[in-house]
Amino acid sequence: MLENKKFGVISLGCDKNRVDSEKLIGLLKERGCSLTDDLSQAEIVVVNTCAFLESARKESIDTILECAGYKKNGKLEKIVVTGCLPQKFIGELYDPLTEADVFLGIHDYEKIFEALEASYAGNERENYVGKGSDGFRAARVLTTQPHYAYLKIADGCYNHCTYCLIPKIRGKYVSYPMEDLLKEAENLGEVSELVVVAQDTTRYGEDLYGVNKFPELLHRLSLLENVRRIRLLYCYPDVIGDELIAEIRDNEKIVKYIDIPLQHSEDRVLKLMNRKGTRKSYLALIEKLRREIPDIAIRSTFISGFPTETEKEFEEMKAFLREAELVNCGFFAYSREPDTAAARMSPQVHPSTKRRRVRELYEMQREISKKLLSSFVGKELEVLCDGIDYEKNCFVGRAYFSAPEIDGRVYFHAREVMQGETYKVVINSADSYDLYGETEDYRS
Known part of the structure; x- marks a missing residue:
């Protein structure tokens, strides 16, 4: 039955949580489930939560409540809450958060089908926190840029x-x-x-x-x-x-x-x-x-x-x-x-x-x-191209001193580049976070 359902997956919090979400998506794909980024079309939404800080817990709750709106105005039938929030706070969470249909902890991802089938069969809410094992090793489906x-x-x-x-x-x-x-x-x-x-x-x-x-x-x-x-x-x-x-x-x-x-x-x-x-x-x-x-x-x-x-x-x-x-x-x-x-x-x-x-x-x-x-102005740096910044009308990438998603970037002009490839960029200017430059072929 679940193979015919369309799933949406929302991953909140850190990059470690993202990896768990990618494995969960892989698990859904292995089962033959279809996935969508359009929550209005999803029949089941999984919210993989963060609970590290109060602000993260609030974001998780707000996201769950926002998803609940699609039960009234979309095709949504079930909300699955996974990850750190139910793992730590299920005792405080279960009764008031009636919008959620299934709860899974950090070691319970492989129980998602069993829990959903139980929820559909009895039309009841299911708490599966602590019912899984630590053997979750599904093939991942990347949610980052492909490179x-x-x-x-x-x-x-x-x-x-x-x-x-x-x-x-x-x-x-x-x-x-x-x-x-x-x-x-x-x-x-x-x-x-x-x-x-x-x-x-x-x-x-x-x-x-x-x-x-x-x-x-x-x-x-x-x-x-x-x-x-x-x-x-x-x-x-x-x-x-x-x-x-x-x-x-x-x-x-x-x-x-x-x-x-x-x-x-x-x-x-x-x-x-x-x-x-x-x-x-x-x-x-x-x-x-x-x-x-x-x-x-x-x-x-x-x-x-x-x-x-x-x-x-x-x-x-x-x-x-x-x-x-x-x-x-x-x-x-x-x-x-x-x-x-x-x-x-x-x-x-x-x-x-x-x-x-x-x-x-x-x-x-x-x-x-x-x-x-x-200090990099006037020098040449190797830059990994992340793609195009359409607002700045140029390419954007990262030098060795910048990690994805958290550090500054290099904005540069070039004649032709490919995402995921590395290019030599001459730096023309800098601000507090980012560098700006161009490739040699663009300068000539």
Whole structure:
């Protein structure tokens, strides 16, 4: 019966969630189900939710309620809610969220057909959270642009940062078998860029093999003929050792870019966050990376307004950022999440103070980024073409120091290019986030 239904899938939240959604779409395709991006034509909609922050939970609920409108004004019969939101909050969610017909947790995706059939048979709501297993390995259908893809190498987290719900949502750290990951990457087909992700990529293999296997995994991925280049995200600072640095430095397929969520710079706040590093160790790591891998681009994220953070500590974080000169940074106001240790800390920083501090961090980072990006003016960069920007009437792509969807871009003019191919672009100008240039053939 379900094979005759038309499905729509909405993926919210992070790139790790996107990978789960792509596997779910693959599962639906394997079953012979048809899919649509037009929700007004869908008979079943799956909302793969995020619950990391209060704002993400609100977006998830709003999306579910928006979908419910298609039950009245479209063809929609069933709403399936999956992912982090029901996994953590099903007890609070089930009774009030009557618009949803089926609930699945993060390990229950393969139960979607059983749950839907039960819902249709009894015309009842079905809670299947916790009824699945962790063996969800369907072939993926990419929802990114065709020339890049994310590879999720593990789930869960060991770190137990005091502000973070992830271990209570996703559970303990679980590495995926290396052979499975190599096969998955190979099955993705020709990808110009493979973006390696997890809650913490750098601990890969410790639980499964008893030793850290992240450098080995990267090396073996680089041997795949269909993978042209590899980018690393979510590298935990205290696990970045000599072997990993050497693999990044010596492997031509690994982009000289690393994402290291530092979260803060001040020792007292880092300790309250249950982060293992210090201001001194972070600066030493940055210096070592730049010494060992010239021109490496380092990206990071920081939280401001963490409970008890003083104005002096905030100013010290700004000083740290000026010294570190990171090319790409994301800044977030601390979000007080239920069932976390940080939520019980006192005093909490006033919301207006948090917003002001984040605003100041972004203003300062714009100056740092513009200075660093301006150093590329007059130089030639290799740029991976992502497509056409019709508003700017030019092509758009990314240099080595930009990850998809989160970093700045290169806008350039060229006579003829293809999406997913790399071109040499001469940079003419820069602003705080982006570069602008043209290929040699366009200049002549």
